[in-house]
Amino acid sequence: MTPRLQLSGIRKAFGATQALGGVSLEVGPGEALAVIGENGAGKSTLMKVLSGAHSPDAGTMLLDGRPYSPADPLEARRCGVAMIYQELNLVQHLTVAENIVLGVEPGRWGWVNRRERRAQAVRVLAELQSGVDPDAPVSALTIAQQQLVEIARALVHEPRVLILDEPTSSLTGVDVEHLFGVLERLRQRGVSLLYISHFLEECQRVCTRFTVLRDGRTVGGGDLASTSLDQVIRWMVGREVKDLYPRTPHEIGAPVLALNALAGREKPRCARFSIRAGEIFGLFGLIGAGRTETLRTVFGLDPVRSGEVQLDGRSETSTTPARRLRAGVALLSEDRKREGLLLNRSIAENLLLTRLHPVSWCGFVRPQAERRTARSWMDQLEVRAQNEHQAIGELSGGNQQKVAFGRLLYHQARVLLLDEPTRGIDVGSKAAIYLRIGQAAAQGRAVVLVSSYIPELLGVCDTIGVMCRGEITAVRPVADWTEHALIAAAIGQSLDIPHA
Amino acid sequence: MTPSSTHLSEWNARLKRLVQIGGPFLGLLLVGLFFALAHDEFGEPARNTVLAARNLKTVLVQTVIVGIGALGMTLVIVAGGIDLSAGSVVACASVFGARLVVAGWPTGGVVLAVIAAGAGVGLLNGTLISVFRLMPFIVTLGSMSIVRGAAKWLGVNQAVSIPRESPVVALMAVNDPDHFLPLPPGVWLMLALGGLTALVLRQSIFGRHIVAVGSNEATARLCGVRVRTTKLAVYALAGLCFGLAGLLQLSRLTQGDPTVAVGLELDMIAAVVIGGASLSGGTGSVLGALVGAFLMALLRNGTSQIGWPNYVQEIIIGLVIILAVGLDKWRQNKRT
Numbered sequence: 001m002t003p004r005l006q007l008s009g010i011r012k013a014f015g016a017t018q019a020l021g022g023v024s025l026e027v028g029p030g031e032a033l034a035v036i037g038e039n040g041a042g043k044s045t046l047m048k049v050l051s052g053a054h055s056p057d058a059g060t061m062l063l064d065g066r067p068y069s070p071a072d073p074l075e076a077r078r079c080g081v082a083m084i085y086q087e088l089n090l091v092q093h094l095t096v097a098e099n100i101v102l103g104v105e106p107g108r109w110g111w112v113n114r115r116e117r118r119a120q121a122v123r124v125l126a127e128l129q130s131g132v133d134p135d136a137p138v139s140a141l142t143i144a145q146q147q148l149v150e151i152a153r154a155l156v157h158e159p160r161v162l163i164l165d166e167p168t169s170s171l172t173g174v175d176v177e178h179l180f181g182v183l184e185r186l187r188q189r190g191v192s193l194l195y196i197s198h199f200l201e202e203c204q205r206v207c208t209r210f211t212v213l214r215d216g217r218t219v220g221g222g223d224l225a226s227t228s229l230d231q232v233i234r235w236m237v238g239r240e241v242k243d244l245y246p247r248t249p250h251e252i253g254a255p256v257l258a259l260n261a262l263a264g265r266e267k268p269r270c271a272r273f274s275i276r277a278g279e280i281f282g283l284f285g286l287i288g289a290g291r292t293e294t295l296r297t298v299f300g301l302d303p304v305r306s307g308e309v310q311l312d313g314r315s316e317t318s319t320t321p322a323r324r325l326r327a328g329v330a331l332l333s334e335d336r337k338r339e340g341l342l343l344n345r346s347i348a349e350n351l352l353l354t355r356l357h358p359v360s361w362c363g364f365v366r367p368q369a370e371r372r373t374a375r376s377w378m379d380q381l382e383v384r385a386q387n388e389h390q391a392i393g394e395l396s397g398g399n400q401q402k403v404a405f406g407r408l409l410y411h412q413a414r415v416l417l418l419d420e421p422t423r424g425i426d427v428g429s430k431a432a433i434y435l436r437i438g439q440a441a442a443q444g445r446a447v448v449l450v451s452s453y454i455p456e457l458l459g460v461c462d463t464i465g466v467m468c469r470g471e472i473t474a475v476r477p478v479a480d481w482t483e484h485a486l487i488a489a490a491i492g493q494s495l496d497i498p499h500a
Numbered sequence: 501m502t503p504s505s506t507h508l509s510e511w512n513a514r515l516k517r518l519v520q521i522g523g524p525f526l527g528l529l530l531v532g533l534f535f536a537l538a539h540d541e542f543g544e545p546a547r548n549t550v551l552a553a554r555n556l557k558t559v560l561v562q563t564v565i566v567g568i569g570a571l572g573m574t575l576v577i578v579a580g581g582i583d584l585s586a587g588s589v590v591a592c593a594s595v596f597g598a599r600l601v602v603a604g605w606p607t608g609g610v611v612l613a614v615i616a617a618g619a620g621v622g623l624l625n626g627t628l629i630s631v632f633r634l635m636p637f638i639v640t641l642g643s644m645s646i647v648r649g650a651a652k653w654l655g656v657n658q659a660v661s662i663p664r665e666s667p668v669v670a671l672m673a674v675n676d677p678d679h680f681l682p683l684p685p686g687v688w689l690m691l692a693l694g695g696l697t698a699l700v701l702r703q704s705i706f707g708r709h710i711v712a713v714g715s716n717e718a719t720a721r722l723c724g725v726r727v728r729t730t731k732l733a734v735y736a737l738a739g740l741c742f743g744l745a746g747l748l749q750l751s752r753l754t755q756g757d758p759t760v761a762v763g764l765e766l767d768m769i770a771a772v773v774i775g776g777a778s779l780s781g782g783t784g785s786v787l788g789a790l791v792g793a794f795l796m797a798l799l800r801n802g803t804s805q806i807g808w809p810n811y812v813q814e815i816i817i818g819l820v821i822i823l824a825v826g827l828d829k830w831r832q833n834k835r836t
Contacts, residue, residue, distance in 0.1 A: 301721065325724035339722055342715040344782050353712060353723045356705045364703045407723070 002065040004029045004192040005050075005081075005161050010059035012045055012216075019045040020056070021216040027161070027209075032183070032193040034203035034224065037213035038236050038426035043196050046213070047163050050194070051083040052076035064160065074103060082154030086166040086424075088146050090138045097121035097134040100153045124155040128182050143287060144175035151182065162186060163194045166424070168202060173286065173487050180205055200229050201455070212236055237428055244431055245459030248438030252462065253277035256446040257298070257329070257415050261307035264290075264297040269470035270307070271297075275463075277414070280437060280447045282461035282478070284454070285490050290470040291450045292334055295417045298448075299331040300324045311415075325354055330413035332405055334420040334450070336397070340404045343393035347385055348374035350392050350403055354411045373410075381406040382432060398429030405433060409440065416440060416447045422456060434460055454483050468492045523827055524775050524791040527820065531798055541807035550802040553680035559794065559801045561674060564686045565590065565745045565752070566764065567793040570771040571690075571697045572622075572741030574789045577772050578701065579734045580714035580781025581636040585625060585643040586742045587764035591757065592651035593618050593746025597668065598660035598756025607667040611747060618743015619736050621647055626735030630728040644765070651758035659757040662750070671751040686748045690790070693741075698786035710734055715782030770817070771796060774824040795820070 003026045012020040020042050027033040037043050048054045050061070052070030061068045063079060070076035073083070090099050097118050106116040121134040130148045138146060147167065154162055164183075168176045183206055187193060195206050203210060204224050211221035212235040220235040233244075258274035267290030275281040285291050296302040298309055300319040308315045311327055321331070333339040341350055351374055352359060359369040374388040381402045385395055392400055401421065408416050418437070422430045437447055437460060451457050457464055458478060465475040466489040474489045538546040549555060569586050576583045597614040605613070621643065628639045662668065672686045701707040709730045712720040721727050750756050773779065774795060775788025796817055803813045 320726075321721055322724040322726055331722060333719075333722055339716070339718040342712055342719050342782065344778075345711065345715050349708065349711070353708065353725075356708060360705055363705050364699070365705065365708065367703070 003027060003062075004031070004064060005068075005194075006060075006062040007050075008060055010046065010049060010056045010061070012049060012054060012056050019216055020049070023059070023213065023216070023218050025211045025218060025221075027192045027194060029160075029192055030187050030190045031209065032187055032195055032207040034207035034210035035194055035196045035213065036200070036203060036210055036232060036236060038428060041213040041236070041426075042216035043213055044165070045216070047083060047165055047194070047196065050076070050081060050161075050163060052081075077104070077154075077157055080158060080160035081163070082157065082159040082161070083163040084147070084150050084154060084165065084167055088143070088150060090146055090149060092139040093137065095135050095137055096125070096132055096141070096149050096152075099138055099149055100124060100134075100156060102153070104156060120156055121152070124152040127155060127185075128152055144171050144178070147171065147175075147179070148182070155186075159191055161192045161194065163196070165196045167195075168197065168199065171287065174491060175287075176202075199453070200232055233427060244427070244434070245456070246431065246435050246438060247460075248435070248442045250278045250280075250438065250441040251444075252279045253444060256312060257448075258310040258313075259294075259298065259307070260310060262294070262297060262309060263305045263307050264293050264302050265305060267293040267470040268297060268467070268472075271467075271470075271472050273465050273472055273475055274310075275415075275446045275448060277444045277446055278441050279463060280441050280449060280461045282457040282464035283448060283450045283467060283472075284452070284457055284464055284486050285467035287452070289467040289490065291467050292419055293470075294467065295331060295419050295448065295450060298324075299329060299417055301331070325411065325413075328412070328414035329417065330354065330408040330411050330415070331417040332408055332419055332421055334423065336400055336404055341392050341400060344391055346389045347378065347383065347392050347395075347403055348388040351377055351407055351410055354407060377406055377410055378403075381409075381436075396426075398425040398432075401425050401429060402432065405436060409436065414445055416445055417450075418447060419450045420452065421449070422451070422453070430456075454486055457486070458483070466490050523824070524785075524788045524795065527774065527824070528791055528795050528798075531795060531802070535798075535802050535806075538806055540805065546802065546806050550798075550805050554678055555801070555805070557674070557677070557680050557683065559797050560687050561672065561684060561752075562801060563790075563794045563797040564672065564684075564690045565749050565761075566767045566771055566797070567690045567790050568693060568741055568748065569745040569764065569768040570775075570789040570793050571693055571786060572738030573765070573768040573772050574697070574775070574777060574784050574786050575701065575710060575734045576636075576738045577769070577777050577779060578714045578781060578784040579710045579731060580717065581629065581731070581734070582640065582769070582779070583622075583625065583735065583738055583742075584637065584640040584765050585621065585647055586738075586745075586768055587761040587766075588644045588647035588651065589618050589621050589739060589742035590746040590749055590761040590764055591759070592621075592647045592654065593743045594750035594753070594760065595651045595655040595660055595756035595758050597747050597750045598662050599654060601662040601666050601668055601750075602660060610668060614747045614750075615740055615743045618746060619740040622736040622739020622742070623732065625739065626732040629735065630731035648758070655756060655758040657758070659753075659755045659759075661755040664754055666754075668747070668751050669754050672748055673751075686751065689744075689748075693744075694786055694790045701784075701786055706730070706733070711782055713781075767793075767796065770821045773821060776824075776827075792824075 006026045008024045010020055010023040023046055035043055049056050052073045052075055068079060070079060100121045101117050105112045106120060107113040118134055125132050125134060128148055128151060132145050132148055138149065167179060171179060183193060195203060197203055207224055210224050212219050214236060253276055255274050255276050259271045262271040263269055271294050283291050293302060297304055300321045304319055337343065348370055352370060356365055359365055359373050371388060378388060383399050383402050385399060392403060405421060421433050441447055449461060461478050463475060463477055464481050465472050466486060468490055535546045535550045540546055540549065573583060573586060593614050596617055597610055600610045600613055625640055625643055628634050629636050672684050674684055675682060701710065709725045712725050713727055713730050717727055749760060771792035772784060772789045774792030775785050777784030799817055800813055
């Protein structure tokens with residue numbers, strides 16, 4: 001049988017950087033292949049080559065046995081190779097149907113045939129069993145629904161190969177299950193899938209075979225069922241990762257932060273929990289359960305409607321981030337690019353911004369002191385960069401996150417509010433962040449860790465609370481939780497599992 | 501990453517820094533070089549006229565008003581905003597100052613009152629922008645018209661002349677036009693204020709906060725920067741600069757004219773952009789803005805001295821601005 005897609009010796013360089021140094025892979029019709037690799041391993045470049053955004057410098061690509069070299073993404077789409085990017089690419093002001101046919105509108109002489117457009121949209125949406133209204137504006141949809149629209153867009157052209165880049169990064173349990181169902185149906189119809197993900201468990205669910213990229217090369221691959229995760233991770237990092245969740249022994253002390261029936265603008269509706277010095281408190285829930293909003297309300301970014309936040313047993317009435325920071329409470333944003341960092345500014349500026357006084361004199365920053373402090377922190381955090389003046393936007397995601405997290409440590413915050421601290425970063429950087437969280441707890445700091453990734457919560461936390469519809473419904477020591485129990489609590493147990 | 505690619509990207513970063521810091525100087529050097537080689541319509545080498553010390557003095561004096569305005573504009577643009585009311589504030593401040601001089605106010609009082617009035621307009625702009633969260637472009641477009649109207653009302657629709665003996669006139673008076681020194685106090689004021697502003701923007705905590713707000717407001721808030729106060733202060737300081745520029749305008753013309761300085765805000769913005777600032781905020785150089793202002797003044801002065809028609813000047817200045825923005829874009833594209 002001819003493979004659906006066959007790549008051999010694909011190379012691509014940007015300037016002196018060899019992004020791809022010889023990638024070969026093969027996927028059959030109706031087969032799902034997991035493409036695994038750390039950040040910077042070359043996955044994104046490979047996908048861009050496949051989807052026509054870049055053209056390779058060397059190597060051959062065959063689609064159903066015929067040479068395949070798309071000039072641009074539109075041509076790739078016409079050939080039946082469609083791509084679902086990690087970040088959603090929908091036009092918020094247009095309707096679902098308009099988005100689905102965007103760029104390939106049915107019609108004549110520049111006029112859109114509206115009936116045909118709607119019919120096409122209805123057809124592909126029905127295939128996905130999505131229940132999304134084709135006439136709804138995209139801005140009114142949930143993230144999960146928007147992602148289905150993205151997939152629907154790929155289906156308009158009868159795709160032969162569907163490439164998915166971290167499709168679950170913004171979804172939670174139930175929506176992920178629904179997505180997997182959709183992918184399984186597509187596969188049965190003969191669509192080949194290339195599935196990129198950091199979540200190895202997910203790859204095992206979706207795919208049968210896998211291939212591992214490292215430094216732009218194919219370094220290994222095989223059947224997922226017969227390969228241990230340890231082996232896969234070894235291929236990815238090129239070394240042994242002894243323990244992904246290193247635990248630093250830490251003692252739990254006196255209560256530091258307490259939320260007393262805290263309610264924000266919409267969410268949280270009633271958040272109640274307390275954490276102690278040296279405790280790592282995990283907060284789990286579906287997207288939209290109000291976890292991020294809870295952190296933001298505690299930190300003073302969102303207004304408090306009722307209830308109170310207590311620090312060291314004293315009620316804190318003031319609610320601005322500036323005052324919270326002064327009281328030793330700091331927040332790591334879930335959105336590094338839009339909120340977490342000043343992307344066009346230097347590492348030093350980003351690292352020291354919340355606490356400039358130790359490096360300044362009479363309101364002026366001393367360049368020497370700034371440089372020295374920034375350097376020593378970069379060494380401690382193992383940030384890989386040219387120097388402390390490099391713009392932070394030029395670093396890899398993992399290194400950016402180390403700086404964003406380092407800012408909280410440099411601030412000497414007693415309470416660390418961490419919102420999805422390991423989202424979208426590679427395994428090596430993840431382990432480094434877990435280590436820092438453990439060390440912070442060992443120094444007596446209190447940590448609130450919001451995450452959608454259950455193994456991480458179970459591996460790192462002392463206590464886990466679950467949020468459901470704006471309320472904290474269950475708080476238990478980590479030993480009393482299982483993956484199953486967490487999901488059950490997050491969807492409110494007695495409820496039926498809704499579809500999208 | 502391989503060692504060679506690190507090396508290359510380091511070079512690239514150095515080149516970028518060079519363009520960022522040296523860009524306006526490079527432009528100035530090129531313009532200087534051009535006038536060093538050019539001849540005017542009578543065959544006289546321009547280096548003896550345009551680049552003569554006495555003419556450079558004139559160019560410096562012509563730079564002062566835009567230059568001081570550009571200092572304030574740099575703060576606003578680095579903070580991610582824009583102030584279109586600058587030209588109107590300059591005109592209004594000059595009329596206001598003239599009225600005060602005519603009314604017999606002491607010079608110190610005139611200076612303080614005019615600067616305070618400029619800062620007051622800035623404070624109003626800043627309040628609307630930071631407290632009521634209106635778009636800076638729209639707010640200052642509105643105040644541009646309001647302040648211009650106020651200037652005409654203050655001057656009863658005409659220029660208010662002040663006596664030539666007034667100490668205010670001495671601020672921009674060119675004594676001994678044949679020698680480079682002494683420079684009028686206005687020039688020294690611009691240079692001193694430029695140094696101060698540069699120091700504040702680069703090294704003070706307040707300056708770091710301005711940059712943070714312009715680079716990413718959400719991040720600034722997350723990091724405990726008082727975003728509203730910072731913006732308010734930035735617009736007020738900018739207004740202060742525009743007020744001062746208005747005072748020097750009055751000094752130079754010896755009259756407060758409500759119809760001058762139309763479109764002057766665009767010259768200031770151009771100077772700031774040539775100086776390496778990005779209109780999306782978060783980057784900008786005070787020194788660059790001053791060099792940008794001087795560059796434009798030199799181009800205007802020089803091309804008219806060698807007898808080029810007015811329209812050629814305008815075209816060249818337009819090209820310089822676009823070139824500066826092109827460089828800025830190139831710098832940002834390189835950031836991957």
